Amino acid sequence: MNVKLRVLSAGAIFFMGASMFAQKKKSDTTETKIQEVVLVGGVKLDPAVKLGSYSVVSKANFESTPVASVDEVLNGRVAGLTFSTNGGDPGSTSMITIRGVGSLIGTPNPLYVIDGVIVGKGSDSSQVMESWNPLASIDPNTIEKVAVLKDASATALYGARGANGVIVITTKRGKFNQKTRFNFSSDLSVQNIAYDKQKYMNASEYLQWGGMMYVNSGVATDLQDGIAQFSYNQDYDGHTNENWQKAVQRNNSTVNTYNFSATGGGENTSFRIGGSYYENEPLVLNSKFNRVSVSTAIDHRITDKLNINYIGNFTNVERNTYDDGGAYRNPWLTNWYIAPIYPVYDKNGNYNQSNLGKGNENANFNPVAIQNMDFMTGSIKTFVSSLGAEWQMAKGLYLNSLYGVQYQALDEKKYWDPRIGDGLNYGGYILQSRTSTFDWNWNSSISYRKIFGDKHDFQVYVGTEYQEHKYYAMGTQVDHLSKPIPYVAFATNYLQPWEERLKWTQISYYSRLNYTFDGKYNLAGQIRRDGNSTLGNTKFGNFWSVAGSWSVAKESFIPESINELTLRANYGELGNIPYADQWGPQYNAYALVSPTGLYANDAATTIATPGNELLKWEVSKQYNVGLDFGLLNNNISGSVDVYQRKTTDAIYSMVTAATSGGPGSYFKNIGTILNKGVEATMTFKPFNKEFKWIIDANFAYNRNTVEDLIDPTYIGLDGGTGNNMRAVAQGHLLGEYYTYVWAGVDKTTGAGLFYTDETRTATTTNRLEAKRVWQGKSPFPKYTGGIKSEFRYKNWSLSAFFTGQFEYSVHNRWQGYVLSDGSAVNNQTTDALYDSWTPDNPNASNPKQLLNNPANASGPSSRWMRDGDHIRLKEARLSYSFGKMFKEAVGIDNLTVYVRGVNLWLYTFDKNLTFDPESNSNAGGSGWVGKGLYDYTSPLMKSMSFGISVDF
Numbered sequence: 001m002n003v004k005l006r007v008l009s010a011g012a013i014f015f016m017g018a019s020m021f022a023q024k025k026k027s028d029t030t031e032t033k034i035q036e037v038v039l040v041g042g043v044k045l046d047p048a049v050k051l052g053s054y055s056v057v058s059k060a061n062f063e064s065t066p067v068a069s070v071d072e073v074l075n076g077r078v079a080g081l082t083f084s085t086n087g088g089d090p091g092s093t094s095m096i097t098i099r100g101v102g103s104l105i106g107t108p109n110p111l112y113v114i115d116g117v118i119v120g121k122g123s124d125s126s127q128v129m130e131s132w133n134p135l136a137s138i139d140p141n142t143i144e145k146v147a148v149l150k151d152a153s154a155t156a157l158y159g160a161r162g163a164n165g166v167i168v169i170t171t172k173r174g175k176f177n178q179k180t181r182f183n184f185s186s187d188l189s190v191q192n193i194a195y196d197k198q199k200y201m202n203a204s205e206y207l208q209w210g211g212m213m214y215v216n217s218g219v220a221t222d223l224q225d226g227i228a229q230f231s232y233n234q235d236y237d238g239h240t241n242e243n244w245q246k247a248v249q250r251n252n253s254t255v256n257t258y259n260f261s262a263t264g265g266g267e268n269t270s271f272r273i274g275g276s277y278y279e280n281e282p283l284v285l286n287s288k289f290n291r292v293s294v295s296t297a298i299d300h301r302i303t304d305k306l307n308i309n310y311i312g313n314f315t316n317v318e319r320n321t322y323d324d325g326g327a328y329r330n331p332w333l334t335n336w337y338i339a340p341i342y343p344v345y346d347k348n349g350n351y352n353q354s355n356l357g358k359g360n361e362n363a364n365f366n367p368v369a370i371q372n373m374d375f376m377t378g379s380i381k382t383f384v385s386s387l388g389a390e391w392q393m394a395k396g397l398y399l400n401s402l403y404g405v406q407y408q409a410l411d412e413k414k415y416w417d418p419r420i421g422d423g424l425n426y427g428g429y430i431l432q433s434r435t436s437t438f439d440w441n442w443n444s445s446i447s448y449r450k451i452f453g454d455k456h457d458f459q460v461y462v463g464t465e466y467q468e469h470k471y472y473a474m475g476t477q478v479d480h481l482s483k484p485i486p487y488v489a490f491a492t493n494y495l496q497p498w499e500e501r502l503k504w505t506q507i508s509y510y511s512r513l514n515y516t517f518d519g520k521y522n523l524a525g526q527i528r529r530d531g532n533s534t535l536g537n538t539k540f541g542n543f544w545s546v547a548g549s550w551s552v553a554k555e556s557f558i559p560e561s562i563n564e565l566t567l568r569a570n571y572g573e574l575g576n577i578p579y580a581d582q583w584g585p586q587y588n589a590y591a592l593v594s595p596t597g598l599y600a601n602d603a604a605t606t607i608a609t610p611g612n613e614l615l616k617w618e619v620s621k622q623y624n625v626g627l628d629f630g631l632l633n634n635n636i637s638g639s640v641d642v643y644q645r646k647t648t649d650a651i652y653s654m655v656t657a658a659t660s661g662g663p664g665s666y667f668k669n670i671g672t673i674l675n676k677g678v679e680a681t682m683t684f685k686p687f688n689k690e691f692k693w694i695i696d697a698n699f700a701y702n703r704n705t706v707e708d709l710i711d712p713t714y715i716g717l718d719g720g721t722g723n724n725m726r727a728v729a730q731g732h733l734l735g736e737y738y739t740y741v742w743a744g745v746d747k748t749t750g751a752g753l754f755y756t757d758e759t760r761t762a763t764t765t766n767r768l769e770a771k772r773v774w775q776g777k778s779p780f781p782k783y784t785g786g787i788k789s790e791f792r793y794k795n796w797s798l799s800a801f802f803t804g805q806f807e808y809s810v811h812n813r814w815q816g817y818v819l820s821d822g823s824a825v826n827n828q829t830t831d832a833l834y835d836s837w838t839p840d841n842p843n844a845s846n847p848k849q850l851l852n853n854p855a856n857a858s859g860p861s862s863r864w865m866r867d868g869d870h871i872r873l874k875e876a877r878l879s880y881s882f883g884k885m886f887k888e889a890v891g892i893d894n895l896t897v898y899v900r901g902v903n904l905w906l907y908t909f910d911k912n913l914t915f916d917p918e919s920n921s922n923a924g925g926s927g928w929v930g931k932g933l934y935d936y937t938s939p940l941m942k943s944m945s946f947g948i949s950v951d952f
Contacts, residue, residue: 037147037168038116039157043445043461043512049522051547052154052570053624053641055079055681056147059172062140064947066189066255066902068280068289069136070143070169071096076786076803076874078148079641079679079698086920086930089938090280090289091129091136091319095920098150098165100675100704101734101780101928102620102647105667106578108928110148110165111158114138115311116386117404118161118441118467127433127475128412129321129378137315137382137408139276139293141185141259144172150679151624151643152572153547159508159528160541163576163620163647171311173297174263174270181893182952183261187900189945191253192283194903196939197914198818199830200335203241207231207341209833209849213822216750216838217851234825235355236341244338248331248367253283253941268301282938284331285371288320305392312385319378324937328365329374329421332936336818337365339827344368353420365421373417375486382408400463401444410435415486426479430488433475441467445510457516464509471502506532520551530575538616545572553630564630564637571624575617578651579667610666618669621646638682645675646707652716652728671709673734677702692792699785704734704778718929721921723813723860726779726929735928737775737809740767742863750837750848752821752857767859775862777809779932786874795883801875810868810917810932816858819846823853829914867910868917868932876901893951903942916940 037054038044055078062073068090075083078098086093094109101108112119112135147168149155155162201209211226220226231238261274273296280289293315301307323329328337338356344366346352351369388402411434418428445463452458475498478491510528524547531540547570553562622645630637649669677700684695709730715738716728727738743753743763753763754770764770783806790799812818818829821836836846847857857863879898886892908917921935 037145037149038170039168043157043447049514049516049549050566050628051522051524051549051568052149053151053568053626053639053643053679054147054149054154055081056145059144062143062146064185064187064257064259064898064900064949065140066187066191066257066900066943066945067140068278068291069094069133070138070140070146071133071135071167073140074146074148074167076784076801076872077698077788079681080150080677080700080702080784081148082781082784082805084918084920084931085940086937089282089284089287089321089324091133091317091321092938093133094135095928095931096167097780098148099643099645099677100702102164102645102673102675103576103578103618104650104652104671104673104706104728104734105927106651108164110167111161112167112169113158114169114313114384114406115171115404116388116402116443117384117406117439118158119384119406119439120469126378126410126412127435127473128376128414128431129319136289136291137317137380138169138313138384139259139274139278139291139295139315141257141261141276142171142274142293142295142313144170146170151570151641152545152574152620152622153524153526153570153624156526156528156543156545156572156574157510157512159510159543160506160530160532160575160577160617163574163618171295171297171313172261172263172272172274173299173309173311174265174272176265176270176299177267178264178270180262180264183259183263183949184952185257185259185947185949187255187257187945187947189255189257189902189943191255191941191943194940194942195906195908195916198335200245200818200827201340201830201833202243203236203340205830205833206339206827207236209828210234210825212833212836212838213849213851216848217822219851231341234339234341237343240341240343242338242340242343244334244340244344244367245332247344248285248334248371249283250281250285253281253943255280255943255945257947265299270299272297283941284322284938285368286320286375287322288318290318292316306389308387308389310385310387312383315380315382317378317380317382319380321376321378322371323376329367329370330936331367331371332938333814334367336814336826336828336936338367339825351420364424369420373420374415374423376414377412379411380408382406396449398447399444400447401442403442404440406437406439408437413486417484418481419484427493428481428484428491429477429479430481430486430491431475431477432488433473435471435473437472438470439468441465455518457514457519459514461510461512463511465507467506467508469504472500474499504533506530520554522549522551523547532577532617534577534579535617536613536615538614541575541617541619543572543574543619545570545574547571561632562630563632563634564628566628568626568628569624572622574620574622576620576647578618612666612668614669615651615667616649616669618650619648621648635685635688636683638680641679643675643677643679647673670711671730672707674705674707675702690794692790694790694792695787696790697785697787699783701783702780703782704780706730706732706734721813721929722933723811723864725811725860725865732774733776733778733780735778735780735931737777737811737862737865738772739775739865740770740859740861741773741775742861745837745844745847747837747842750842750844752847752855752863754857754861765855765857767856767861775809775865777807777865779810779868779928780808781805781868782807795881797877797879797881799875799877800873802871803874804869804871805917806869808868808932809865810913810915810934811864811866812915812934813921814934814936815864816860820858821847821853821855822849822851823856823858866913866917867908868913869909870913870917871907872903872918873901873905874903876904891952894949895951896949898947898949900945900947901943902945903940904944 080099082097097108149166155166207227210230211223214220214226256279259276263272276293278291295313297311299309342356351366353364384406386404391399414431416423416429443465447461449459477495480493481490508530512526515523527544529542549568553565624643626641628639650671652670653665654668679700681698687693712730717724718726725739726735741755743755751765756762757771758773786803788801835844837844837848877900881896886895915934921930921933
């Protein structure tokens, strides 16, 4: 089924009911208020005067949801936003792109702003844990709405840090003149792996595979002889059939969430206070993620012209996690590196460490022992707070000022017991670190609004903003513990400690002018000058945007059945620094040195990076043309946007000449990246009386290419992390697959074949004799979409939410190991036994299995590429609200009960895709390299939950 048919299939659901008669209904002023977004300096994005492209996700999508991080909720709900995670372990980092990837390095994530506090791009600052997502410190239940800003008109006021889009998070507030109201909610969720079609061998299958391999290699005369020899050589005890994956897991993961809040206010003061406890016991033994959150919001009218507000959110996360990288410590690699013929415990009931694979280097890595005796912990405290004021100095003249801070402290510890695994080699090992980041921003602006003759509406803003980021990290490593106790005091050998201090600053000046004529014709222009300390000689840049819109629906010639019809267009140029929120590269204009111990008994240093005084801003040049419409009293409404985003002077990490002791790389402006696409959103209300049916849908197309490089012949492979299968090159998709082309299996000999070049005519059995070929696919989907169908009747509500991603490729980094064609005797997937070439099975998909197979057909190639195209049932929910029934009986305003399922179903169009296509590798850092790369990180979870919410 090609991608066009797949999209049309989704479209058939999307447009279902469009022709039904839509009932008349008064416009919802509450919805209009929800859509309003407050930006820098008090600038408001008014939905009635829409100039830019942005989407708003309401609080209903975040309340009582069993997720650790708020960014998970956005997946599929916003056109043009693509989400994937670096692991299903709660608190893992994620990748969010809005309208494609605009930089070659650094995180492609948008800028996050919480109640006016700029908190960065969700970058990982952990030292010990595999990854940590700072957004996991935010309690989703405190969120009022999330606005996703997409184009230059919507993001320009955030200047250099908003080129990849901006996500503005607004938390809940109290209400004036409202008696105090309380809410309590609780949710219990049971989770397990959402999608995993990989089937590993049991003991019988593993021995048969070994016997077949011995026969194919001429070592054994027949299968029974091969099984006997293989069993003997692998030290099989004759009866064990162990499922190692199950041994390192709980039966299910559980999540418990408890929330309490109080809101209210008098004539001059409103407040909201809240607290929550989130407890997650993931699938892997002894792992946990517990979060305690406290939030406060106070608004006070000092006079009728002076208002102040304070918002504070504090969270404390306690996390027990594990190594899910490419190591024998990874519990998700267990099924591969330990065969099912070896038991967890020896005959004395102790952990089996002496017989886990004869001759294998992993013989001492019993994963059950590692999960029970080693640990990797993190304690993360986060405080996000803002203090704001608005002063009306005269009629139409306002002063806005906001001071915001984010402080985060990570205390991390890794312990390897001296009796097992890695600890045996070190006599025990402890790594302990403390990392803190402190961000603050101060923004002040003056605005003036004047209306002339009831038709001319002018509004001007002038402001300044200062941002500062400080990073501090220190740590120590020790080994050879005198006792197996996880404290540094028991170490007899102290390894080299480290300490780092980093700082960058940014100062900005901005102005915005809005003009509306007759309530129908709108113009806006904004300019911002940013200066950033991490750049070379060109620290300052000027960035701007212009926008216009025409409210056609307000013209007299438009019939009343058309409630909204607005044409929009804008263009802007924004600066970008792709590494600004990463912990390392803050002093790129200068040559940096690092200590290297002693040289001739003197302290020595070496150049770590050479620096580049010519390093300058990336510039994102964007245009957007859009149409918003509403018909039949907005029972049919939506928008369509066409855009282009071109990043010039894209920054890349360049490798220096290989000299002894010389620096390895430096940053340089080298090229141009292009994103072009179309987005559409639509809402249908086929029935809108007592029985309501609401359909919300979105669709997006984006093509992400490298348009130009200073060296047009340069091909930058993705490195060992991505198996060197994808690359950056001029004229190709960003991250396009560039690898050897698999030609199948020789039906006569059983050898693996590869096409020698792009003509796909001649073949070879030696992969390295073949030529790499561009595959025309990348890990970034060209098409994405989401559709939600909701039914409401009296107190009942039933909804289903589907997401989809199409026309992209993914691959399993470890596939060549778990289906090695005999080059390794670790456990294999069942395809090695049932779908490998034999004289009786010449049409098999996999080559002849040979002992110590030298053919390297299992190496990186298109053999392991899979179509990532899929449709997922992201959420299904059934709820009932008791309403007045309980209020009259026990004084409760409302009681709502619900059941909810998340990630319940996944349909993949490639029958050979055995892993979740939304999984990323955390080994790729914060850049694009980890995208679409399955690395046996923690899988995504599906869940079923039951919850209640009580208002009183």
